[in-house]
Each structure stands twice: as C-alpha cells, then as structure tokens.
Amino acid sequence: MFREVECLSHVVIHSKDLNTKGVCPTSSVVTNLLKQLTNLKAYEEFGYVLGVTKLKAIGNARKIGSTKYMFLVAFNCRTLLPMKGEVMIGIVHSISRYGVFLKSGPMKIVYLSIRKMPNYSYVDEGKPMFLCNDMSRIEKGVVVRFVVLATRWSQRTRDHNVLASIDGDSLGPVATAGLDGFDL
C-alpha cells in the first residue's frame, strides 16, 4: 500500500559542512538526508521510500567521533509497504516447478508457491507454466492478483520479500486489456 507517513532518521554531517560560525545549514542536513534515502532505498518499518514531502523538524547535533555530527530528522514521505492480508498485483518474471516469482513495483521477490496455487499444475512443454483446470495459465509476463500471506525484511539487500497466495476468491491471473504501460 502506498502511504504518506512521518519518519525519523539519523543524518550524519561532516564537520567540513559546517559554516564559519560552526552551524550546520539546514540545506546540508536535507541534502545528506536525501542522499541517504536514495542509497538506503527502503526501511524495515516504513517500506520503500518514493520521496520526501515535508521536512518537519531537525534535532540538536550530537557529536560522534572527532569530525562528524549526527542529527535526528523528522520528515513526511511517501512510501510503499506491503501488508499481510493486502491484495496486490504483480507480474510473473521467473518460474520453477515449485512456484513462481512475481515483481510488484520496486519489490522483486514476491514468491507464490505451488502450494498456494490451488488447482494449478506445472507444465513444461518448451515453455514452463502453471495450468489450471479451467485452462487459465500462469506463465512469464502474466499479471496475477495475489494476497500477501507474509512479509520479511532483508537487511542485506534492504528489500521487503513477500510470500503470496492466490488461494481465495477473485485471486489469480487477471486480464489486463486496456492496462498498457512499460514492461517492469
């Protein structure tokens, strides 16, 4: 779900960014905050950061080491965070006999296990896919509506990984007639 939330983050400023009076300009704090958000990409609690909308407050400086200062910054930003129980849309990008991987926006790892694809079976006749009793198919490039069973934060890649399911009403491959756009 896309949201606008208030976030708190520590921003580190080098002493060379202080002005002649030893004061750190707000612009330096903001610039470093934006660089940090671009590098970090996502937070465990708030999700993927799309952009800052408002700077709310900058706390007092705390010296760390001999040349750096840390500021606690409060700001509003737009984020994307997958929630357990939320119904989302993704596109199949990888298939194995045990399930498929979807990508949904900035999330690359949305795993849909065969165990959560009732009435689908794996078929590989040159082109791997999952085929349902009603002949609907889940193959590479297909748009799938799924429910989020669980999420997991990966600190190493700074990504939210999602476990998906299509075991439920109105879930599964969807027609996208009229929904044209970029390939993800």
Add this chain to the structure above:
Amino acid sequence: MSAEEEENAAELKIGEEFLKAKCLMNCEVSLILEHKYEQLQQMSEDPLNHVSQVFEKSLQYVKRFSRYKNPDAVRQVRELLSGYQLAEFELCVLGNLCPETVEEAIAMVPTIKSRGRGHDDDEAIEKMLNDMSMIKKFE
C-alpha cells in the same frame, strides 16, 4: 513479535502508526510521480539519471495498473469512496482493484462484511461499485 503477529490488513489490524498515515491509491501516486518526472524532464535531457530505482519501478507500476488516468476522475473516485465510511486502507484497496461485484469487493476487503452489513448495505456497496464504474466509463 506479538505486534507483528497481530498485524493483518484483511482484518484492518495495520498497526497504530499506520492508522494515522494517509493511504494513497495507485492512480493518485501515478499523478504525483508523473508530475515529478515531467519536472525532471524539463530540467534534464535524461531524467532517469536523476531518480532512484525505487522511483522508476514505482512509476512504471502505478502507470500500468492505475484504473483511472484523468486527474478529475481520480479526485471523483476519492470523493465518492470517502462518502462511504471506509477506512483509508479499505478505500485505497477498492480504488486500486475496482471490484465489479459485491462478492468480489468483500473478497478483496473482508472488513466491509464484518461491520454487520445487511441487505441494504449490500445495495450501498453495489451502488458504490456502479458509481466507480461510471466514473471509469466517462473518464
């Protein structure tokens, strides 16, 4: 750990801090990000060099899966759904997925049903879905 186990959007248990957050529909995010992208295009020949991968992937995603493209239609959908006593999360899921029937709406947002809705309320949900469909038709 217990707070995480309790979180379940299907039951509208989405944590205290997110009850205060404003939720955005894909179509609203699409307008916001497209506007930002157009501003960058005016400033630079290659705007993709100035945005993060998160921005780029999110823009592609919301452009592709927005049900409403026209800014007036997006505003109308927000106004329409705001009149039905929905939580922010419920409003945005309905706006994103645009269910066509009452049953599909309840499957997507089970918490609509949990408020003890009777036949009259099913009619209200059907009217809401029909109004959303009309906005799309005349967009």
